[in-house]
Amino acid sequence: MTLTSTDHVVVVGAGLAGWRFIESLRRDGYEGKITLIGDEPYAPYDRPPLSKQVLSGKWEIDKTVLASDEALKNANITSIFGVSATSLDVTSHTVTLDNGETISGTHIVIATGTRARKIPFSDQSLVHTIRNRKDIEGLNALLATVPDGATVAVIGGGFIGAEAATALKARGLTPVVLEALQRPLIGALGDQASQWLLALATNAEVELRTSQVIRDVIDGSVVFADGSSLEVAAVVLGVGAEVNTEWLQSSGLVLDGGVVVDEHLLATPTIGALGDVAKFPFKGELTRIEHWQVATDHAAALSLHWAKGEKAPDMVPYFWSDQYGKKIQMLGHPHPSDDVVKVAGSDEEGRWLALYSRGGVVTGILSLSQPRWLMVSKVLLDEETTLTRAMELQPWA
Numbered sequence: 001m002t003l004t005s006t007d008h009v010v011v012v013g014a015g016l017a018g019w020r021f022i023e024s025l026r027r028d029g030y031e032g033k034i035t036l037i038g039d040e041p042y043a044p045y046d047r048p049p050l051s052k053q054v055l056s057g058k059w060e061i062d063k064t065v066l067a068s069d070e071a072l073k074n075a076n077i078t079s080i081f082g083v084s085a086t087s088l089d090v091t092s093h094t095v096t097l098d099n100g101e102t103i104s105g106t107h108i109v110i111a112t113g114t115r116a117r118k119i120p121f122s123d124q125s126l127v128h129t130i131r132n133r134k135d136i137e138g139l140n141a142l143l144a145t146v147p148d149g150a151t152v153a154v155i156g157g158g159f160i161g162a163e164a165a166t167a168l169k170a171r172g173l174t175p176v177v178l179e180a181l182q183r184p185l186i187g188a189l190g191d192q193a194s195q196w197l198l199a200l201a202t203n204a205e206v207e208l209r210t211s212q213v214i215r216d217v218i219d220g221s222v223v224f225a226d227g228s229s230l231e232v233a234a235v236v237l238g239v240g241a242e243v244n245t246e247w248l249q250s251s252g253l254v255l256d257g258g259v260v261v262d263e264h265l266l267a268t269p270t271i272g273a274l275g276d277v278a279k280f281p282f283k284g285e286l287t288r289i290e291h292w293q294v295a296t297d298h299a300a301a302l303s304l305h306w307a308k309g310e311k312a313p314d315m316v317p318y319f320w321s322d323q324y325g326k327k328i329q330m331l332g333h334p335h336p337s338d339d340v341v342k343v344a345g346s347d348e349e350g351r352w353l354a355l356y357s358r359g360g361v362v363t364g365i366l367s368l369s370q371p372r373w374l375m376v377s378k379v380l381l382d383e384e385t386t387l388t389r390a391m392e393l394q395p396w397a
C-alpha cells in the first residue's frame with residue numbers, strides 16, 4: 001500500500017541515506033509527516049570529504065553539509081538531532097530515544113549506518129578514527145599542534161587509510177601506512193588488483209609497510225610484535241566499520257551483520273533499512289555495501305516503492321576512492337576471488353581499466369584514473385554480458 005498524507009514516516013539516522021530518502025520522498029510526492037532522528041548534533045553532512053578535502057585542510061567542515069537550514073525548512077520535517085534511538089517496537093512503530101521520549105509513526109526507516117572499528121590501545125590520546133565530524137575535528141585539532149613533517153602512523157591501508165595518508169602528505173606531514181595483510185585492498189579487490197595497486201603509495205612517496213603486527217600504541221609510539229617501535233605525533237586508525245544495530249536488538253527484526261531486508265529494502269512492509277546498515281539481496285546473495293552511491297540508490301528505491309508503488313531499476317553498485325594522486329573507481333560488486341583482467345591502459349600510462357568475471361560473466365569494472373572508460377563500460381553490467389562479448393564490444397575503445 002502506498003503512503004498517504006495521513007501517514008507519519010520516522011527516519012532514524014540523519015546521515016546520507018536518511019537525508020536522501022527524505023529528499024526522494026518529497027520529490028516523489030509524499031506530503032505527510034516526516035520525523036528525522038540523528039544522534040549527531042548536526043544536520044546531515046557528507047562523509048567522503050572528511051578523509052580527503054577536510055583532512056588535507058582544503059575544505060572547512062561546513063562545506064560538507066548536505067541539508068542546509070533552507071533545505072531542512074523546505075522539506076517540512078521535524079528534526080531531532082543529538083539524540084539516539086535506543087529501541088524499536090515494530091508492532092506500534094515506536095522508537096524510544098535516550099532522552100526518554102518516544103516517537104511513533106506508521107512507517108520506520110532504519111538508516112543508522114556504521115561506526116569506525118576501534119582497537120583498545122593503551123594510549124588513546126594520539127589515536128583517531130575518521131567516521132564523523134567529531135572524529136575529524138579532533139584529529140585536525142591534534143594535527144594543528146604538531147610540527148611540519150611529523151610522522152603520523154596510519155593503521156590500515158584500505159580505502160580510508162590510503163585516503164588519509166594522501167591527505168596527511170598533502171598537508172606536509174609524513175604518513176607511514178601500516179597494513180596487516182601482505183597487500184592493502186586484497187580483501188576488497190582481490191589478489192591480482194591489489195598487486196596492480198601496490199605501487200601507488202611508493203609512487204606518491206608515501207611509506208607503506210605491509211604484514212605489520214602491531215602490539216600497542218603507548219608513550220607516543222606504535223609498538224610492533226617484534227619489539228621495534230615507531231615514534232609518532234598521531235595515529236589514524238582505518239581498520240573497518242561495525243554496524244549500528246544494537247538499538248534494534250530487542251526489535252525482533254532479523255539482524256545478521258546488518259538489518260536483513262528484501263529487494264524493496266523492507267524488513268517488514270512498513271519498516272525499511274537503507275545504506276551501510278542494510279543487508280540486502282544483490283545477485284542472489286544477501287550483502288551489505290558501504291558505498292556512497294549505494295546509500296543514495298537505496299533511498300531512491302524505497303521512496304519509489306512507498307510513495308508510488310513502483311520498483312526502481314536494478315542497482316549497479318559504484319564507488320570511488322581518491323588516493324595517492326589517483327582515482328580508483330569500481331562499478332559492480334565482484335567477489336575478491338573473481339577473475340580479473342586488464343583490458344585497456346597500463347601501469348606505465350598510470351591509467352587502466354580491468355574487468356572482473358565469474359563463470360565467464362562480467363561482475364565488475366575497475367578503473368585507475370580513467371573515469372570515462374569506466375562510465376561508458378557500465379552497459380556491460382546493465383545486462384549480464386560474457387567476458388567474450390565484452391571484449392568484442394569494447395565500449396571503452
Ligand SMILES: Cc1cc2nc3c(=O)[nH]c(=O)nc-3n(C[C@H](O)[C@H](O)[C@H](O)COP(=O)(O)OP(=O)(O)OC[C@H]3O[C@@H](n4cnc5c(N)ncnc54)[C@H](O)[C@@H]3O)c2cc1C
Nearest residue numbers: 013015016017039047048085112113275276290291292319
Ligand atoms: C571518511 C569516509 C570517507 C568515505 N569515502 C567514500 C568514497 O570516497 N566513496 C564512497 O563510495 N563511499 C565513501 N564513504 C562511504 C559513505 O560515506 C557511506 O557509505 C555513507 O555515508 C553511508 O550512509 P548511511 O546514511 O548509510 O550511514 P552514515 O552516513 O553513517 O549515517 C548514519 C547516521 O546515523 C547515526 N546513528 C547511528 N546510530 C544511531 C541511533 N541509534 N540513533 C540515531 N542516530 C544514529 C550516525 O551517527 C550517522 O549520523 C566514506 C565514508 C567515510 C566515513
